[in-house]
Amino acid sequence: MSLLAVSNLTKRYHRGGKPFAAVDEVSFEVGPGETLALAGPSGSGKSTIARLVLRLIEPDAGRIGFEGADFLALSGAALRARRARLQMVFQDPLAAFNPRATVARVLDDPLRIHNIASRAERPRRIAALLERVGLDAGLAARAIHEISGGQRQRVAIARAIATRPSLIVLDEAVSALDVSVRGQILELLLDLQRRERIAYLFISHDLGVIRAVAHRVVILDAGRIAESGDARAVIANPQSPVGKALVEAAPRLTRNRP
Amino acid sequence: MTVLLSIRNLKVAYRRDGVAVQALKGVSLDVEAGERLAIIGESGSGKSTLALAAAGLLARGAEIGGRVDWFLPASAGAKAEDRQPSVLATSHPLLGREIGFVFQDPSSSLDPVMPIGKQIAEVTRTHLGLGWKDACAKAKTLLERVRLPDPSSALHAYPHQLSGGQKQRVAIAAAIAAGPTLLIADEATSALDTIVQAEIVALIRRLVSEDGMTLIFISHDIALAAALADRIAVLRHGELIELGGTDQILNAPRHAYTRALLDAHLGLDANPLLDRQGVSA
Amino acid sequence: MNRLRRFFRTPEAIAGALILALLAAMALAAPLLFPGDPQAIAGPALQPPFQDWSVPLGTDRLGRNVLAELFHGARTSLAVGLAAAAAALLIGAVVGTLAGFAGGLIDEALMRVTDAFQTVPSFLLALAFVSIVGPSLGVVVAAIALSAWTGPARVARAEVLSIRERDYVAGARVIGMHPLEIAFREVLPNALPPVLALSSVIVAAAILTEAALSFLGLGDPNRVTWGGMIAEGRTVLRTAPFLSVVPGVALVLTVLGIYLTGEGVVESTAVSRSLS
Numbered sequence: 004m005s006l007l008a009v010s011n012l013t014k015r016y017h018r019g020g021k022p023f024a025a026v027d028e029v030s031f032e033v034g035p036g037e038t039l040a041l042a043g044p045s046g047s048g049k050s051t052i053a054r055l056v057l058r059l060i061e062p063d064a065g066r067i068g069f070e071g072a073d074f075l076a077l078s079g080a081a082l083r084a085r086r087a088r089l090q091m092v093f094q095d096p097l098a099a100f101n102p103r104a105t106v107a108r109v110l111d112d113p114l115r116i117h118n119i120a121s122r123a124e125r126p127r128r129i130a131a132l133l134e135r136v137g138l139d140a141g142l143a144a145r146a147i148h149e150i151s152g153g154q155r156q157r158v159a160i161a162r163a164i165a166t167r168p169s170l171i172v173l174d175e176a177v178s179a180l181d182v183s184v185r186g187q188i189l190e191l192l193l194d195l196q197r198r199e200r201i202a203y204l205f206i207s208h209d210l211g212v213i214r215a216v217a218h219r220v221v222i223l224d225a226g227r228i229a230e231s232g233d234a235r236a237v238i239a240n241p242q243s244p245v246g247k248a249l250v251e252a253a254p255r256l257t258r259n260r261p
Numbered sequence: 262m263t264v265l266l267s268i269r270n271l272k273v274a275y276r277r278d279g280v281a282v283q284a285l286k287g288v289s290l291d292v293e294a295g296e297r298l299a300i301i302g303e304s305g306s307g308k309s310t311l312a313l314a315a316a317g318l319l320a321r322g323a324e325i326g327g328r329v330d331w332f333l334p335a336s337a338g339a340k341a342e343d344r345q346p347s348v349l350a351t352s353h354p355l356l357g358r359e360i361g362f363v364f365q366d367p368s369s370s371l372d373p374v375m376p377i378g379k380q381i382a383e384v385t386r387t388h389l390g391l392g393w394k395d396a397c398a399k400a401k402t403l404l405e406r407v408r409l410p411d412p413s414s415a416l417h418a419y420p421h422q423l424s425g426g427q428k429q430r431v432a433i434a435a436a437i438a439a440g441p442t443l444l445i446a447d448e449a450t451s452a453l454d455t456i457v458q459a460e461i462v463a464l465i466r467r468l469v470s471e472d473g474m475t476l477i478f479i480s481h482d483i484a485l486a487a488a489l490a491d492r493i494a495v496l497r498h499g500e501l502i503e504l505g506g507t508d509q510i511l512n513a514p515r516h517a518y519t520r521a522l523l524d525a526h527l528g529l530d531a532n533p534l535l536d537r538q539g540v541s542a
Numbered sequence: 543m544n545r546l547r548r549f550f551r552t553p554e555a556i557a558g559a560l561i562l563a564l565l566a567a568m569a570l571a572a573p574l575l576f577p578g579d580p581q582a583i584a585g586p587a588l589q590p591p592f593q594d595w596s597v598p599l600g601t602d603r604l605g606r607n608v609l610a611e612l613f614h615g616a617r618t619s620l621a622v623g624l625a626a627a628a629a630a631l632l633i634g635a636v637v638g639t640l641a642g643f644a645g646g647l648i649d650e651a652l653m654r655v656t657d658a659f660q661t662v663p664s665f666l667l668a669l670a671f672v673s674i675v676g677p678s679l680g681v682v683v684a685a686i687a688l689s690a691w692t693g694p695a696r697v698a699r700a701e702v703l704s705i706r707e708r709d710y711v712a713g714a715r716v717i718g719m720h721p722l723e724i725a726f727r728e729v730l731p732n733a734l735p736p737v738l739a740l741s742s743v744i745v746a747a748a749i750l751t752e753a754a755l756s757f758l759g760l761g762d763p764n765r766v767t768w769g770g771m772i773a774e775g776r777t778v779l780r781t782a783p784f785l786s787v788v789p790g791v792a793l794v795l796t797v798l799g800i801y802l803t804g805e806g807v808v809e810s811t812a813v814s815r816s817l818s
């Protein structure tokens with residue numbers, strides 16, 4: 004049984020007066036506890052798919068099934084309630100939070116909105132969430148702009164897991180981070196997945212990162228699926244021209260390993 | 262090898278809300294003529310500060326200590342005083358003519374309301390004293406050299422009509438327009454997708470070898486740096502912690518931090534993290 | 543702290559702040575220095591200033607103490623100016639946020655209403671409103687607010703339109719936040735700075751409008767106002783010009799002080815923005 008089932012999803016925009024499909028008849032499925040990567044060059048439609056799946060924008064055609072129900076049929080309060088199960092982490096952790104917010108408020112919001120904990124209980128929950136993502140509970144009182152980029156991305160993950168989702172969409176969530184911090188965040192994501200069976204829709208144009216964390220990969224080109232399959236198999240032997248170009252372009256370290 | 266640029270005990274501090282932030286804490290480094298040097302390090306380690314200080318582009322509020330000396334070959338047509346060692350913090354006569362600078366965000370270095378051909382021609386006019394006609398012809402050759410598709414119509418295009426990768430090509434064309442001795446690329450490919458990034462790196466490599474330019478390539482990606490550079494300098498918290506040939510840095514790093522940077526790289530041959538954790542779908 | 547120090551760097555800002563401080567002191571001290579009714583008779587009529595030190599600025603046509611009237615008038619001017627400006631900013635911010643955030647039909651409707659208000663000259667609007675409802679302090683405040691909220695509404699809407707597209711608003715939707723909470727708790731506070739930058743202009747305009755209404759006899763009849771004092775003095779302008787000049791100068795200084803302070807605030811925040 005798939006957790007997320009997307010079929011024939013299409014989104015059209017206008018460019019220079021002419022309509023063009025940013026996402027064109029795209030279909031894929033994500034199983035529980037699975038990581039599906041979306042790869043592709045800039046402008047291939049990755050972020051548009053993420054926004055469609057999260058109902059931040061509405062598709063022109065296609066279906067989205069989530070947890071066995073028609074996700075596109077939901078609206079209003081029912082949609083807001085279901086959002087608890089489907090979360091997102093953005094690329095730029097500074098832009099993803101209200102510039103006036105503190106860490107505590109960022110984590111308090113989802114707990115309050117979805118009635119997960121009483122007002123009295125929430126500070127304890129917030130501390131637990133911070134510890135869950137490897138941060139000091141004392142960080143709660145800080146403003147968002149007073150912590151480092153890596154810490155901010157951990158807070159973003161803490162907010163995403165606060166409502167116990169079954170799927171998290173990560174749009175270039177590690178692309179803006181230093182390599183060393185990036186490694187730690189990826190480890191954290193894998194640890195959460197192993198313990199809580201969270202599925203990820205992992206968007207990146209870096210095949211090295213995708214190969215490190217994803218089970219399957221979908222490679223997009225100009226809004227269409229160019230190829231898909233087991234992440235390591237596809238990256239080892241890409242069939243489509245974009246797949247080949249992406250593999251070709253990935254930076255390599257050629258070291259004479261001892 | 263002759264030294265082109267000598268940096269001695271360079272210290273830079275920025276003032277922020279009254280307190281000084283020490284961005285560089287005494288960096289010494291020689292750049293040799295014709296070499297390709299990469300500067301790597303984590304965000305905030307001082308890479309951009311080093312490049313800006315070398316080019317004399319630091320913000321006015323910055324406090325600077327130490328020396329930056331240039332030794333420009335006479336053939337480059339520099340004025341006599343440029344060849345004298347100069348203490349930093351005086352305004353640099355070099356930018357544009359002797360140093361080409363490419364920034365991370367190409368849109369910020371291009372004028373949004375001027376056709377790109379004119380922007381490039383402007384550089385050759387001011388620095389090489391060409392007339393408009395020659396400058397435009399030169400701009401077209403430059404766009405051909407950076408392999409912009411359809412260069413003659415691209416001359417009249419505005420920056421917003423180009424993709425990120427194309428804008429970066431234009432920025433590089435403008436940077437090399439006056440035939441500089443040194444090209445500084447500060448995270449010039451970080452905002453681009455991997456395919457375009459590989460194209461730009463190949464372009465920089467080709468241009469540098471064709472013109473015999475010296476290159477300072479700033480990046481936080483050690484693999485990218487290794488693909489391009491003869492030598493790699495590793496910065497951390499404003500200090501130069503390791504400097505060596507690319508082979509030595511990759512295969513026999515002396516500093517633990519360099520080793521950590523190498524280990525954190527996720528190449529297509531790396532051991533997937535998934536396996537290390539034993540997750541299965 | 544830092545912002546304060548930056549604010550006091552320009553001489554204009556210091557001058558503005560001094561004037562405003564003096565004005566506030568006058569308004570606060572009025573009931574202490576001049577207890578009782580300022581409209582009570584204090585001596586012979588039309589006494590020129592600087593002669594009798596019990597009435598330092600002289601007396602008016604009815605023998606009322608001009609200095610006491612000036613102090614109590616400062617109270618009215620400030621109260622009406624601040625209350626009307628606050629109301630205008632509040633209405634404007636709410637309407638602008640709703641229009642910008644909701645978009646579509648709601649935006650269309652709200653902006654057409656804003657247009658309608660803006661096409662009527664604001665003073666005429668206030669005048670009409672007071673003459674229909676009748677003069678009292680509350681009505682004057684409402685009338686001025688009604689004629690001044692369109693500016694803040696437009697500025698707020700423009701700001702909200704740009705903030706609406708930011709990632710953090712998408713983030714708030716993803717965690718299931720109610721659209722009204724997103725609009726007023728997440729978006730509005732970040733859209734406020736440019737709206738608040740209008741406040742000095744609006745306060746100054748409100749004070750002038752109040753003076754003009756009082757001048758035309760449409761102010762609250764139970765309170766001393768500078769506009770009313772100027773109107774009073776008009777009938778004896780040749781023989782006792784000080785009766786109009788004193789409140790007139792007070793009015794000019796007040797508006798000047800507000801503008802200068804507003805400039806100083808904008809300047810100091812602009813500096814801090816360019817630094818960050």
Ligand SMILES: Nc1ncnc2c1ncn2[C@@H]1O[C@H](COP(=O)(O)OP(=O)(O)OP(=O)(O)O)[C@@H](O)[C@H]1O
Nearest residue numbers: 016017025044045046047048049050051052208454
């Ligand atoms: N609101 C919009 N209006 C018009 N065109 C849009 C809009 N949003 C996206 N597009 C276009 O849709 C295409 C897909 O964009 P999208 O952001 O999904 O790409 P992406 O794969 O995420 O690229 P990147 O790697 O650069 O983030 C692009 O050509 C983009 O210009």
Ligand SMILES: Nc1ncnc2c1ncn2[C@@H]1O[C@H](COP(=O)(O)OP(=O)(O)OP(=O)(O)O)[C@@H](O)[C@H]1O
Nearest residue numbers: 275277282284303304305306307308309310311320
């Ligand atoms: N104009 C400035 N004013 C104040 N502080 C600054 C300024 N520019 C840089 N800094 C600070 O100096 C330090 C070094 O910054 P620098 O930009 O040189 O780092 P970097 O290595 O280029 O980082 P990145 O990879 O993020 O570009 C940082 O702590 C930074 O916050």
Ligand SMILES: [Mg+2]
Nearest residue numbers: 049050051174
């Ligand atoms: Mg994207």
Ligand SMILES: [Mg+2]
Nearest residue numbers: 308309310448
């Ligand atoms: Mg930098």
